[in-house]
Amino acid sequence: MYAINHAATALLIKKNKPELPLWPLLIAVQLVEILWVIFNYLGIEHYTVLAGHLHLDFLPYSHSIFSGVLLAAMSYLIIAKGYGNRKLAIAFAIGVLSHIAIDLIFHEHDIRLSPFAYYPVWGLGIIKYPLVNFILELFYGIGCWWYFRGNKRLLAVIIIFNLADLPAMFASGDMLNPLQYYRFLLPTFILIQMLLTWYFVWRYAR
Ligand SMILES: [Zn+2]
Numbered sequence: 001m002y003a004i005n006h007a008a009t010a011l012l013i014k015k016n017k018p019e020l021p022l023w024p025l026l027i028a029v030q031l032v033e034i035l036w037v038i039f040n041y042l043g044i045e046h047y048t049v050l051a052g053h054l055h056l057d058f059l060p061y062s063h064s065i066f067s068g069v070l071l072a073a074m075s076y077l078i079i080a081k082g083y084g085n086r087k088l089a090i091a092f093a094i095g096v097l098s099h100i101a102i103d104l105i106f107h108e109h110d111i112r113l114s115p116f117a118y119y120p121v122w123g124l125g126i127i128k129y130p131l132v133n134f135i136l137e138l139f140y141g142i143g144c145w146w147y148f149r150g151n152k153r154l155l156a157v158i159i160i161f162n163l164a165d166l167p168a169m170f171a172s173g174d175m176l177n178p179l180q181y182y183r184f185l186l187p188t189f190i191l192i193q194m195l196l197t198w199y200f201v202w203r204y205a206r
Helices: 003-016 022-042 065-082 086-106 130-148 152-164 166-170 173-181 185-205
Strands: 046-050 053-058
Touching: 003 022, 003 086, 003 130, 003 152, 003 185, 022 065, 022 086, 022 185, 046 173, 053 173, 065 086, 086 130, 130 152, 130 166, 152 166, 152 185, 173 185
Parallel strands: none
Antiparallel strands: 046 053
16 A cells, blocks of 8 residues: 555544544554665565566565564553553554555565565455556545545645556556666655655644
8 A cells, every 4th residue: 555545544543542643643554664665775675576567575574464463562562661651552553553454455465474484475466456456545545534534635635645656556567677776766765655645644634
């Protein structure tokens, strides 16, 4: 799932716990992706471009069921015990888990049970059908906005960022070659999307 709709997930949590600040929730829903960006920069995880198609492929440390649960548990302990905020700790842990749960629906077969074994591995693979992917993500994002009862500007942010993802969703063929040769391109693209969607969702959800 693309950055804007992960960010929109934070709105669902915020609606249920309005007393919590939004910004930690926005970080929570993307914590797994932050690790993915770092691990790709370091060469610990990698994607491949094969026959004109992008495959996220090797992301067992950031995106596995085990690491998602571990990250959620660690976040819970740090926030609940370290900062004494049990309510935020629970909400944050749910945010972390939401990322893996949603990616399981959209990713190809690349989300492993454990970072230490190739199998079992899951992913419903909606990403392989760009139009279906786009429609589902757009409706999901708008659904989060509707549940949150956001303003029109927030709706515009969600729709515009979803539309901006269209070229990436449909990208194929030799156009993807630069991603293969310049390994920093994709993680940087994702990082910029994350930063922008954090800012705009945070700003217009207040
Ligand atoms: Zn992800």
